[in-house]
Amino acid sequence: MPSNKEAKPVSQQSLARKLALLYACTTFSVLLIASGLLYxxxxxxxQKEHQSLLGSKITELQQYFKHSSxxxxxxxxxxxxxxxxxxxxxxxxxxxxxxxxIFLRIYDEQNNLLIESNITQPIPPGLQYPQLSDQExxxxxxxxTRAADGQQYLSGSAWASxxxxxxxxxxxxxxxxKLSPDEVLLSDYQQALILVLVFGVLASAxxxxxxxxxxxxxxxxxxxxxxxxxxxxxxxxxxxENWPKEIALLANAFNQMLSRLDQSFLRLSQFSADxxxxxxxxxxxxxxxxxxxxxxxxSSEEYQDILASSMEECTRIARMIDELLFLARAEDPKxxxxxxxxxxxxxxxxxxxFYESLAADQQVVMTCQANQLILYADPNLFRRVLSNLxxxxxxxxxxxxxxxxxxxxxxxxxxxxxxxxxxxxPENKLPHIFDRFFxxxxxxxxxxxxxxxxxxxxxxxxxxxxxxxSISSPKQQGTQVELYFPTKAEK
Amino acid sequence: MRILIIEDEEKTAAFLSKGxxxxxxxxxxxxxxxxxxSALEQNNYDLAILxxxxxxxxxxxxxxxxxSKDIQTRVLLLTARDSVEDRVKGLELGADDYLVKPFAFSxxxxxxxxxxxxxxxxxxxxIHCADLEIDAIKHRVTRNKHRIELTPKEFQLLLLLxxxxxxxxxxxxxxxxxxxxxFDSDTNVVDVAIxxxxxxxxxxxxxxxxxxxxxxxxxxxxxx
Numbered sequence: 001m002p003s004n005k006e007a008k009p010v011s012q013q014s015l016a017r018k019l020a021l022l023y024a025c026t027t028f029s030v031l032l033i034a035s036g037l038l039y040x041x042x043x044x045x046x047q048k049e050h051q052s053l054l055g056s057k058i059t060e061l062q063q064y065f066k067h068s069s070x071x072x073x074x075x076x077x078x079x080x081x082x083x084x085x086x087x088x089x090x091x092x093x094x095x096x097x098x099x100x101x102i103f104l105r106i107y108d109e110q111n112n113l114l115i116e117s118n119i120t121q122p123i124p125p126g127l128q129y130p131q132l133s134d135q136e137x138x139x140x141x142x143x144x145t146r147a148a149d150g151q152q153y154l155s156g157s158a159w160a161s162x163x164x165x166x167x168x169x170x171x172x173x174x175x176x177x178k179l180s181p182d183e184v185l186l187s188d189y190q191q192a193l194i195l196v197l198v199f200g201v202l203a204s205a206x207x208x209x210x211x212x213x214x215x216x217x218x219x220x221x222x223x224x225x226x227x228x229x230x231x232x233x234x235x236x237x238x239x240x241e242n243w244p245k246e247i248a249l250l251a252n253a254f255n256q257m258l259s260r261l262d263q264s265f266l267r268l269s270q271f272s273a274d275x276x277x278x279x280x281x282x283x284x285x286x287x288x289x290x291x292x293x294x295x296x297x298x299s300s301e302e303y304q305d306i307l308a309s310s311m312e313e314c315t316r317i318a319r320m321i322d323e324l325l326f327l328a329r330a331e332d333p334k335x336x337x338x339x340x341x342x343x344x345x346x347x348x349x350x351x352x353x354f355y356e357s358l359a360a361d362q363q364v365v366m367t368c369q370a371n372q373l374i375l376y377a378d379p380n381l382f383r384r385v386l387s388n389l390x391x392x393x394x395x396x397x398x399x400x401x402x403x404x405x406x407x408x409x410x411x412x413x414x415x416x417x418x419x420x421x422x423x424x425x426p427e428n429k430l431p432h433i434f435d436r437f438f439x440x441x442x443x444x445x446x447x448x449x450x451x452x453x454x455x456x457x458x459x460x461x462x463x464x465x466x467x468x469x470s471i472s473s474p475k476q477q478g479t480q481v482e483l484y485f486p487t488k489a490e491k
Numbered sequence: 492m493r494i495l496i497i498e499d500e501e502k503t504a505a506f507l508s509k510g511x512x513x514x515x516x517x518x519x520x521x522x523x524x525x526x527x528x529s530a531l532e533q534n535n536y537d538l539a540i541l542x543x544x545x546x547x548x549x550x551x552x553x554x555x556x557x558x559s560k561d562i563q564t565r566v567l568l569l570t571a572r573d574s575v576e577d578r579v580k581g582l583e584l585g586a587d588d589y590l591v592k593p594f595a596f597s598x599x600x601x602x603x604x605x606x607x608x609x610x611x612x613x614x615x616x617x618i619h620c621a622d623l624e625i626d627a628i629k630h631r632v633t634r635n636k637h638r639i640e641l642t643p644k645e646f647q648l649l650l651l652l653x654x655x656x657x658x659x660x661x662x663x664x665x666x667x668x669x670x671x672x673x674f675d676s677d678t679n680v681v682d683v684a685i686x687x688x689x690x691x692x693x694x695x696x697x698x699x700x701x702x703x704x705x706x707x708x709x710x711x712x713x714x715x
Contacts (some may be wrong), residue, residue: 380674
C-alpha cells in the first residue's frame with residue numbers, strides 16, 4: 001500500500017461547540033430583551049399606580065370641600081392618613097403593606113396656606129407643581145417632577161369649590177407623592193432575572209452541544225468507515241439505517257460514489273492486465289526471435305523471415321500505442337475537434353471504395369444510403385468511426401451477407417446506422433463491447449483480429465462530438481450500430 | 492538531392508541515413524541543433540529532417556532561426572510528441588510537414604518525395620515498365636498490347652506504385668495516398684486490393700511486376 005498523504009490537522013472549532021455557543025448567545029439575547037421589556041412594563045405600571053393614588057387622594061379632598069368648608073378634624077385625618085391604593089387588592093400584591101405618604105397643602109384664593117400635612121421628612125427644594133388656569137375647576141393635573149437631590153416625585157394640583165358663608169369659594173389643593181421605585185421588588189426581580197439568564201444560557205448551550213453531538217454521530221461513523229476504506233475495500237458500504245434524512249442522503253450518495261469507483265477500478269485493473277498482455281506478447285516475440293536468430297549462423301532467407309516477422313510485431317505495437325494515445329487524448333476535456341459541415345455521401349462513398357475489394361473478396365454486399373444529408377462533424381474522425389465499424393462488420397459477416405450504411409434525419413441531429421447480417425454479438429457481451437481490449441470472441445487468434453480498441457475509439461469519437469452510440473444485436477439478425485450526431489446549433 | 496538529418500538518437504540517424512542513401516539521396520547527419528543549424532546555413536540542402544528534442548538547441552529554435560534568416564530549405568519535423576498544439580506550433584514556425592514516431596520508413600520516404608516534388612511539378616504522363624504501359628492522362632493501361640480494365644482506385648494504386656519503381660510502399664502509405672485513410676487501420680484491405688490488382692496485371696503473365704516485401708509492404712519493378 002502506498003502511504004497516503006498525511007491527513008491535515010483539524011484546526012477549526014468543532015461544529016458542536018460552535019452551535020452550542022450560537023444557541024447560548026441566541027438564548028441570552030432573547031432572554032435579555034424579554035426581561036428588559038418586562039422590567040420596563042413593571043416600572044411603568046408602578047408609576048401609573050402612584051399617579052392614580054395621588055389623583056384619588058385629591059379627588060377625595062375635592063369631594064370633602066363640596067360638602068363642607070370647615071377645617072376640622074375630619075380634614076386632618078384625611079390629610080395625614082397613611083394611604084393604600086384604592087383598588088387595594090392587586091396593588092398590595094405588588095407592594096404589600098408599604099405605606100405611601102402623600103404630602104398635601106391647601107391654599108385659599110389669595111394663596112394663603114390654609115392647611116398642610118405633618119412633615120415626617122423635610123421636603124427637598126426645587127419641586128414644581130402643575131400650573132392651573134382659573135377655568136379648570138374640576139380637573140386634576142399631575143406631573144412628574146425632580147427634586148434638587150435627584151429624587152423623582154409626582155406633583156398634582158386641582159381646584160376645589162366650597163360654599164363658605166353662602167358664597168362659592170375656591171381652594172387650591174396641591175399633592176406631592178414620592179416616586180419610590182420599589183427597591184425590594186425590583187432587586188428580587190433582578191436576582192430572578194440573573195438566575196434565569198444564567199440557567200437559560202447554560203441549559204441552551206448544553207442542549208445545543210448535546211443535540212448537535214447526537215445529530216452528528218452518524219458523521220463520526222461515516223468518518224470511521226471512510227478511514228478504513230482503501231483501494232482493496234471499495235466494496236465497503238455505509239449503513240444509513242436510523243440516520244437523519246440529511247445524513248442518510250449523504251451516505252447514499254457516498255455509497256453510490258464508492259460503487260462507481262469500485263467499477264472504475266475494476267475496469268482499470270482489467271485494462272492494465274490486458275495492456276500488459278497486449279504489449280508483452282509482441283515484445284516477447286521480438287526479443288525471443290532476435291535472440292534465437294543471433295545464437296548461431298543463419299541463411300539470409302532465415303534472417304529475412306525473422307526480420308519480416310519482427311516488422312509485423314513492431315507494426316502491431318506501433319498501432320496499439322497510436323490507438324491508446326488517441327484514446328487518452330480523447331479523454332482530455334481540452335481536446336477539440338475540427339468539425340465542419342460536409343455531405344454524408346462523400347464519406348460513405350470513400351468508405352465503400354476503401355472496403356469494396358475486401359467486401360467483394362468475401363462476397364459481402366455493401367450498400368449506402370446517405371439521403372443527401374449534411375453532417376456536422378470532424379470528417380477525419382467520422383471516417384475513422386465508419387472504417388472501424390465496417391471493418392468489424394466485415395470480420396463477422398459471412399459470405400452472401402450484406403452491410404448497410406444509412407443516414408437518417410432525426411430531431412436535432414442525424415442518425416448513422418451500420419447494420420450487418422453477421423453472426424451478431426451474444427447478449428451477455430453487449431455491455432462490455434466498448435471496453436478497451438474487449439474481444440467478443442476470445443478464441444480467435446489475435447493476429448487475425450483487431451487490437452480490441454476499435455469500438456472504444458468509436459465511442460470516444462462519438463463523445464468528442466457530443467453524440468451517442470448504441471449497439472443492438474437481436475438473435476439471427478446481425479448487429480446494428482446506431483450513431484447519433486447532434487446538429488451544429490446544439491453545440 | 493541533398494538531405495540533412497538532424498537527430499541525436501544514433502540508431503534513428505543511422506537507419507534514416509542508410510535508407511535514404513539506398514533510395515538515391517545524398518545524406519549528411521548532425522547530432523545536435525547547433526551543428527545542424529550551421530550546416531544548413533553553409534550548404535544548400537533540399538530537405539532537412541529535423542528532430543525536435545535535440546541537445547544544445549532544440550528543433551523549434553533551429554526552425555525559427557532558419558526561417559528568420561530567410562533560408563527556405565524544406566523541413567520535415569520528427570517527434571515522439573504528437574499533441575495538436577505541437578503540430579500547430581511546428582507548422583506555424585514554418586515546418587513543411589510533421590511525422591510522429593514511430594513511423595514507417597516508407598512513409599518518411601513518401602513524405603520526403605512529396606516535399607521535394609513540391610514546386611517542381613512535372614507530372615508524369617506515361618509510364619513504361621517491361622511490356623506494361625500506363626497512360627496517366629487517359630487512365631488507360633495496356634500490357635503486351637492488351638487493354639486492361641481497372642477500377643479508378645485500382646488505377647490509382649497502380650500509378651502510385653509504378654511512379655516510383657523499386658520503392659517500397661507500406662500499407663499505411665498506400666491506404667493514405669489511394670483512399671485518403673490517414674489513420675492506421677488493422678484490416679487487410681490493402682492486401683486484398685493488391686491481390687485483385689495482381690489478378691489483372693500480373694497473373695496472366697510470367698514476368699511479375701508487383702512484389703510483396705514481407706513485413707513492409709509492396710513495390711513495383713521489373714526483376715528479371
